[in-house]
Amino acid sequence: MIGAVVALVIAASWHIEASPVEFAEGLPRLWQLIEEVMVELTTVTDNMAYNAVWAMLETIQMAFIGTMVGYALALPMSLLASRNLASRWVYVPMRGLLAMARTLPSIMWALLFIIMVGPGPFAGILAITMYTLGFVAKLQYESIEAVDADPMDSASSIGLSRLQLIRFVVIPESASHLLGHLLYMFDYNVRQTSILGLVGAGGIGFYIITYTKYLQYGKAVFFMLVVLATVLVIDWISVKLRDRYVVKSQRGVAADMP
């Protein structure tokens, strides 16, 4: 079994002409690149740093808007896609729709929206929104379907309306998971948005691709380092938030959910 997988990897590598020899030959070039970058990093100007920070802020804003809007649009759709809330006639088509939104990677959505609204951050936001919608809705309806049947049964046999059931049982029972999804998605989207600039959809990726094109690798790497630092910080914050609100309440230890 493992042998077969190894053989498959080798065969596929040969097919796309990926050779370890070339990689080894490339290594000295990497060293050369590092040296070059180190030299250039010492020449980073205030202006460049300003550009980097501003572009990173734009990226975060895009990710934030896309995540929030996508998440908010996903929630009602995922309620309609849950088997324990909606009838078959509703959840089957809804799931189909969400699966379609999920099929395209965000960069493809970006290309599509650039055609529609022209290049720039707006196209990027739309792309992130669509991608988030498809992706997070699946996480949401899976959590909603995992809500314990007993509170649902006892509440629905009191005669609650569907909306009351959602407000008083579904949302509180799945709140910690839903919040977890939001944090996860934002975190993920900051990284996604950083590359959308590659196709001209705004954000810091634009600088990276431009400097790379003009062979100014040092400057490109500087911008990459800014992305790296930001992602680390956001990751750290979201771990803290997750600890505070998600993990504890799932364990049943004191935590106040909003």
Next chain:
Amino acid sequence: MSYHASIQSETHDIDKAEPDSCIICMEDVWASYDARSTTIREINMRVSAGSNYAIVGKSGSGKSTLLKIMNGLMIPNRGTIMVDSHRPDQHNRRFQSAMARIGYIPQSLGLVRNSSVLDNVMIGALPRMGALQSLLKRYSEEDMAEARRILEMVGLSGKESRKAYMLSGGEKRRVAIARAFMQNPRILLADEIVSELDSVTSRDIMDLVAVMQRDTGLTAIMIHHDMSLALEYADRVAVMQEGRKIMEMGIDHDHVHILDFQSGNLTTQEILEMYDDSQK
């Protein structure tokens, strides 16, 4: 719009009730979860309004399933059942209007873990609230006063904002009872709400139901794990075995009479032993 006004007229003395009047009537009811096995067989049951009707039986004998049938969560595949003059079915429009006043406490209580005690209790009042008010959690003064009165009655005053998962087992059961009482119920279906509690707490909880029955004429159908509580509090006790009701007893405080005896696999000896055990 308090309980007390409307109640006096309702009879809660089973002996005075007409022999034919039943708030829950089952005739030859059969039910199954799947095609291969039958869980409930040939059940005939008449529960008089205002009575306390206990159901006992071994684990797996179909007690909880019987309650789900009364509640319309499960539809029998044979026979007829009427609850408060409606055919119980959660999708039946007519039954839906009755549901608001049928309290159902499943074996696991069915509380919303992450919600406060107050929000859990208010679930019982939601059907009579306006749609928008309820979604915004704008509870009316009347409902708040009622909730406070009930929480006081079940001994949970001061714990309104506690999350349900932080409560003890006995407290959780009181919340479930308070939620049912908040419905201003005509019928209470309670699945083993006093099992695995110490006898003082169990009696406290049984007394709450008894008080509610006396004050409002509530009909209670309660599943019990041990026979002694059933004999102490119920007017009638049905014994289930393998999906059948094998015996029904009428209790009038001094003695137990066997009203209906359908031969199950239990021998007379075993039934007597069960009764004896419960007397200890």
